[in-house]
Amino acid sequence: MLLLALACTQSADDNEAPVLQVVTPDGDWTPATAGTGSDSPIVPGVPNIDDDDGDGTQDFAQGVSDDPEFAEFTVLPVNASSLSLDVGEGELVRVWKNGELILSDALPTASLNKNKKPVTLYAEFGDYLAVGILTVTDDVTGESIEVELRGAPLILNHHLQPSELVASMPTNSQWGDNDQMIETFESVLPEGGFLRVKEGRYQGDVWVQDEIEFGTLTAEDHRVDLVIDSIRNGQGGAGAGLDDLAEDEFEGPDFLLGEWGEGRATSQDSFGNLEISPPVEGYPFGRIYYGSNGGRYAPADGLVEFLESQQVQDPFILDATWLCVGHVDEYQSFIPDASSDKGFKLIWSDVPSAIALLESMDPDTKLPRYRSGHGYATVGDILEDNGLMNYNEELQEDYLDPELEGFMAELGLSDEDVIKIPALFEEVGWCGNTALALIPGMANLIVAEDAAGQTTLFVPDPFFRTSESDYASDPIVQSFTEAMPSELRIEWIDDWDVYHLGMGEVHCGTNVVRTPADDATWWLDARHLISE
Amino acid sequence: MLFLLSTALAFDATSPAAEAVLDMEPRTTRAGFLKLQGPALEHPDAAEALAWRLAHVEEPLEVQAAVARALAATGEAELVIDALAGQDHPEVRGPLLDGLRRADDAESLAALRAELSSDHVDLRMEAARVLSYRADAGPALVFALYDPAPEVRGTAARGIGWIDYDAGFDALVPLLGDADPEVVKHADRSLDRLDAARAAELR
Numbered sequence: 104m105l106l107l108a109l110a111c112t113q114s115a116d117d118n119e120a121p122v123l124q125v126v127t128p129d130g131d132w133t134p135a136t137a138g139t140g141s142d143s144p145i146v147p148g149v150p151n152i153d154d155d156d157g158d159g160t161q162d163f164a165q166g167v168s169d170d171p172e173f174a175e176f177t178v179l180p181v182n183a184s185s186l187s188l189d190v191g192e193g194e195l196v197r198v199w200k201n202g203e204l205i206l207s208d209a210l211p212t213a214s215l216n217k218n219k220k221p222v223t224l225y226a227e228f229g230d231y232l233a234v235g236i237l238t239v240t241d242d243v244t245g246e247s248i249e250v251e252l253r254g255a256p257l258i259l260n261h262h263l264q265p266s267e268l269v270a271s272m273p274t275n276s277q278w279g280d281n282d283q284m285i286e287t288f289e290s291v292l293p294e295g296g297f298l299r300v301k302e303g304r305y306q307g308d309v310w311v312q313d314e315i316e317f318g319t320l321t322a323e324d325h326r327v328d329l330v331i332d333s334i335r336n337g338q339g340g341a342g343a344g345l346d347d348l349a350e351d352e353f354e355g356p357d358f359l360l361g362e363w364g365e366g367r368a369t370s371q372d373s374f375g376n377l378e379i380s381p382p383v384e385g386y387p388f389g390r391i392y393y394g395s396n397g398g399r400y401a402p403a404d405g406l407v408e409f410l411e412s413q414q415v416q417d418p419f420i421l422d423a424t425w426l427c428v429g430h431v432d433e434y435q436s437f438i439p440d441a442s443s444d445k446g447f448k449l450i451w452s453d454v455p456s457a458i459a460l461l462e463s464m465d466p467d468t469k470l471p472r473y474r475s476g477h478g479y480a481t482v483g484d485i486l487e488d489n490g491l492m493n494y495n496e497e498l499q500e501d502y503l504d505p506e507l508e509g510f511m512a513e514l515g516l517s518d519e520d521v522i523k524i525p526a527l528f529e530e531v532g533w534c535g536n537t538a539l540a541l542i543p544g545m546a547n548l549i550v551a552e553d554a555a556g557q558t559t560l561f562v563p564d565p566f567f568r569t570s571e572s573d574y575a576s577d578p579i580v581q582s583f584t585e586a587m588p589s590e591l592r593i594e595w596i597d598d599w600d601v602y603h604l605g606m607g608e609v610h611c612g613t614n615v616v617r618t619p620a621d622d623a624t625w626w627l628d629a630r631h632l633i634s635e
Numbered sequence: 636m637l638f639l640l641s642t643a644l645a646f647d648a649t650s651p652a653a654e655a656v657l658d659m660e661p662r663t664t665r666a667g668f669l670k671l672q673g674p675a676l677e678h679p680d681a682a683e684a685l686a687w688r689l690a691h692v693e694e695p696l697e698v699q700a701a702v703a704r705a706l707a708a709t710g711e712a713e714l715v716i717d718a719l720a721g722q723d724h725p726e727v728r729g730p731l732l733d734g735l736r737r738a739d740d741a742e743s744l745a746a747l748r749a750e751l752s753s754d755h756v757d758l759r760m761e762a763a764r765v766l767s768y769r770a771d772a773g774p775a776l777v778f779a780l781y782d783p784a785p786e787v788r789g790t791a792a793r794g795i796g797w798i799d800y801d802a803g804f805d806a807l808v809p810l811l812g813d814a815d816p817e818v819v820k821h822a823d824r825s826l827d828r829l830d831a832a833r834a835a836e837l838r
Contacts, residue, residue, distance in 0.1 A: 490767055605672070
């Protein structure tokens with residue numbers, strides 16, 4: 104960046120009278136080329152709200168004169184020049200030069216001496232999306248350049264970003280074990296790519312998806328991760344279950360921890376109920392969505408307000424209240440699809456396709472897992488349960504179809520962007536006529552790269568077969584496999600005892616740290632979404 | 636775990652199978668409630684052991700509810716009915732009711748029918764829901780159409796369609812004017828299931 108500034112300076116020296124210049128990550132600017140407002144040059148920076156020195160005090164509050172989160176830019180003051188910083192009330196932005204604080208809300212102006220070489224300045228931000236308008240004015244010519252200094256928004260990760268670390272809890276207890284799942288992760292994922300969450304430390308709270316959500320704050324050549332710690336608190340009080348996982352395993356230098364919301368958590372505060380789409384038209388970082396009925400069954404207000412304030416992933420709402428658990432990850436997900444224009448497919452649970460598959464089977468086909476887990480010994484037992492069939496038909500008509508229509512409208516998707524996967528639900532006793540997956544919810548999967556870099560789907564095994572080893576005889580497995588993009592590797596996960604019968608699936612029991620997309624230049628690509 | 640020795644029941648609470656059930660610790664489901672789960676529940680005596688545990692072991696209410704869920708999942712209607720007779724708390728009665736969903740005898744039907752008169756609206760709704768899976772539940776569901784709570788009326792209206800209870804058609808018609816849109820939706824859909832042509836004339 105600095106070299107670029109020098110080159111531009113030389114060019115100007117050689118060919119024409121030197122003029123005031125500012126070099127930012129989005130270009131080098133003169134009064135003639137720089138726009139204003141949303142077209143002005145922009146200096147993006149990661150908010151300096153971490154604690155790099157580990158002294159327990161946020162770095163911005165410490166006021167250190169140098170920090171990895173400082174955002175560098177240069178000014179070439181060909182004449183004596185004035186700097187003025189306009190920060191709104193409560194905006195935490197300041198500017199440093201040579202280790203000296205020169206601009207802040209209390210120091211709104213500064214000056215630069217005439218100089219033949221660019222002067223390096225550093226913007227520092229004390230909050231997400233903090234903004235200040237820096238005006239650099241040539242005192243001789245009166246010309247000026249307006250520069251937007253902007254703290255990064257928190258951008259939550261989506262399934263198209265490369266995986267770095269998958270976390271899950273090995274468990275072996277009275278109700279079963281997840282040995283096959285853990286062994287699969289450890290054999291498929293890259294060395295160091297799997298985190299074993301300790302069962303004893305976290306009281307067997309296996310719902311790793313629900314406690315934490317990962318995102319990043321980025322700027323030019325800089326990245327800080329952030330883990331949101333749910334107010335779920337391990338389905339208990341402070342310190343219960345997985346409550347301390349974020350602090351124990353993730354919080355640290357360049358890994359922030361944030362918690363928003365307060366009060367008694369509902370199931371909707373779990374982060375299986377907080378998902379992010381891949382990039383779609385107008386939203387280069389995708390969109391956040393969560394389940395809510397706008398009333399009692401909704402994430403905490405504080406979290407919703409924070410997510411909305413980050414602007415670039417404009418959240419929208421689904422209705423997941425028809426489910427006993429009530430999380431959006433129970434019936435849909437996104438997978439990469441290189442052959443698609445959009446680069447992904449939405450997978451969506453679908454009752455009619457499941458019923459069609461069942462009707463194609465021998466009704467006497469034994470289903471050992473379903474006999475003990477759900478009270479259905481054969482395929483025929485399921486099809487002959489009129490209540491169950493009617494219930495599923497109505498779920499499709501009342502929820503799955505209209506929810507899909509709304510979801511596609513929010514994200515600008517068309518029919519070819521959607522893969523419908525077979526799904527059946529059952530009513531949960533004493534849970535307000537709400538639903539739960541009868542066939543393990545295959546949409547409740549995770550996407551991660553294997554050791555060779557191949558994108559892999561870790562999918563709940565439907566066990567819709569008599570012989571567990573005979574995958575070829577399982578029409579649900581075959582249907583799902585045939586519907587997936589061919590470049591994806593599929594690993595079937597036995598999540599039956601620990602997750603499925605516990606009212607969750609693979610996604611519920613895992614979490615994934617991801618690399619920001621290569622082109623994660625929110626200050627260029629998503630600026631249109633950020634209000635001035 | 637504290638449990639009392641019973642002399643009233645012939646059940647041997649000291650058998651290995653029974654002890655395995657009695658020693659089961661509940662897990663927390665993703666929905667937040669507790670659940671008993673494991674191979675001990677596969678034993679032929681598991682239902683009796685669960686009933687015994689529910690009747691005789693002093694445990695926190697949420698654990699009792701988990702035991703009730705496990706007992707209901709066995710589908711042993713007689714034991715469920717006995718358990719209902721000894722339980723007052725809705726958080727235990729509610730999970731038990733699902734244990735009568737697959738039964739087809741008069742006694743279990745009567746137990747569910749009695750629950751429709753409960754003071755507790757959630758119990759009435761749960762009874763209506765369970766009845767909706769039983770072919771013999773038509774008259775009981777018609778009774779529930781007159782419940783003061785819309786969630787009970789709606790559930791009952793839905794169930795009449797599910798079990799194709801033709802005799803319930805006329806009782807459903809007034810619900811098309813119900814103040815609650817969910818009740819109207821279920822009544823309308825069930826009328827359609829029972830007789831689409833007659834239902835169309837009503838619109």
